[in-house]
Amino acid sequence: MNNNENLLPKNDIHRRIIHLDMDAFYASVEMRDHPELKNKAVVVAHDPRDFNGHGVITTANYIARKYGVGSAMPAIKAVQLIPADKLVFIPPNFDKYHAVSNQVHVIMHEVTDIIEPVSLDEAYLDVTKNKLGDYSSIQLGNYMQQKVYRTTGLTCSYGVTYNKFLAKMGSEYAKPFGKTVILPSEAQSFLAQQDIKKFPGVGKKMQAVLREMGINTGADLQQKSVKFLIDHFKKMGYVLAMHSRGIDLSPVEAKRQRKSIGKERTFEPSIFDQQQALTLLRNYARDVSQMLKEKNLQTNCIVLKLRNTDFHTVTRRRMLRQKTQDEQLIYSEAKSLFETLPEFLDQGIRLLGISATNLEQETYRETNLFSTL
Incomplete structure (x- = not known):
């Protein structure tokens, strides 16, 4: 003892x-909807060959996993490990x-x-x-x-x-x-x-x-x-x-809630170009929207975060009239906030980020769903 x-x-x-x-959820949904993929190695990710080698795997089916490919790996690994005639990339469809x-x-x-x-x-x-x-x-x-x-x-x-x-x-x-x-x-x-x-x-x-x-x-x-x-x-x-020893006293927390979900990045050299900054904001809005959908969450508060080359940091927030997961709405609110701070482009943006707060679990759409049961 x-x-x-x-x-x-x-x-x-x-x-x-x-x-x-x-089981292999996203990949299984795609295989259900595309039976022709039954014998393929299905990787749910944007094809890295179309994005300069960038991208991360969301999930992979069990055939792909036999080649050593799994979620959170760089998508380019799938290209390296899986024979080309077996490999199929499918962009994620979080809706x-x-x-x-x-x-x-x-x-x-x-x-x-x-x-x-x-x-x-x-x-x-x-x-x-x-x-x-x-x-x-x-x-x-x-x-x-x-x-x-x-x-x-x-x-x-x-x-x-x-x-x-x-x-x-x-x-x-x-x-x-x-x-x-x-x-x-x-x-x-x-x-x-x-x-x-x-x-x-x-x-x-x-x-x-x-x-x-x-x-x-x-x-x-x-x-x-x-x-x-x-x-x-x-x-x-x-x-x-x-x-x-088989001990875990943590309860099942039915109302466990994250306080915020966000995406930010530090830049070296700093950003001085407005179009580059807006493109990044659009990408961050897409990522935040996908994370909200993955976790069945909605937000009614969008927060923009900026830091300049002097390490001065500001946050600006915008309350929404209703809860959302919508990528375009998140982007438009962040863009509107960004346009109120033109001095940051002149000084150089060292950090840029978007986060969603005031999160709530999305109400299940029971009216539509019970008709399918």
Whole structure:
């Protein structure tokens, strides 16, 4: 038995938590709508060959992943790793993904209203008490998985257990179109088998440090004392100690809300050209709009941020009459604010950015969606 176990809180195994995650969501939507892509390596991103090698992959289907291509990678990597006759780039269509996500969320709300969305394609649900009656959490997971498939033609995976981080590991373990049930009595043995890269919050840099110390699996983490992990990794060490022992007391937060979403960049040399600045603002407005749609959020306050070569920084905000995700509206408001500060172009713009605040979860379009169920 490791020492210092008394540093950890008492575990809570009485909740019933589901993590539902769509399988290769954006790519799967495109493959559903374009059956001819069935045997292709589909990468949802702008083709980098048309953008001077620039661009980031939003997601990739499972065929593309076999070549080592995945989300958040530079899109040019897909060109380098996937044979040309297999590779298909599709520009992201967030309006379409948003509509499908709303369909999935309507199904989730049939089961419980204690839902914490993580992004368009995944969410945590607390089903300790549910809206459908005397059903087990496994039956509720099966119900949602099957109804999502019937309604959208898409597959999802889920993990069901007694806390959030285990539920997420379970859904990842099950992919694609699977389920993982982790009972309290099985949690530590399940975790012992997992590679450290599967643990939430363990990025590539930390993986390298852990592996240098001979820590490669959950079992290795379990063998280290709580004090050892805290001494070496501070707060993250405490989290690892808890997670490796199956402890996570964080609740499913149905109203968890980000305060703002934004995009900004520092320039060297500084910008003196108005057209260049406006082009950047248009790009930032597009990015902010896409992020809002990905997270099912709307805003009624646009904030412009500027910094000149003397490091003088100003922010200007504009309240909107109604909530929006619209790229053109975000751009026009930011452009209007920018035009009130002409002196910054004369001085040179060192930093330029747009953010959206006063965020609210978008209301699900239930009237239209229930007609498809």
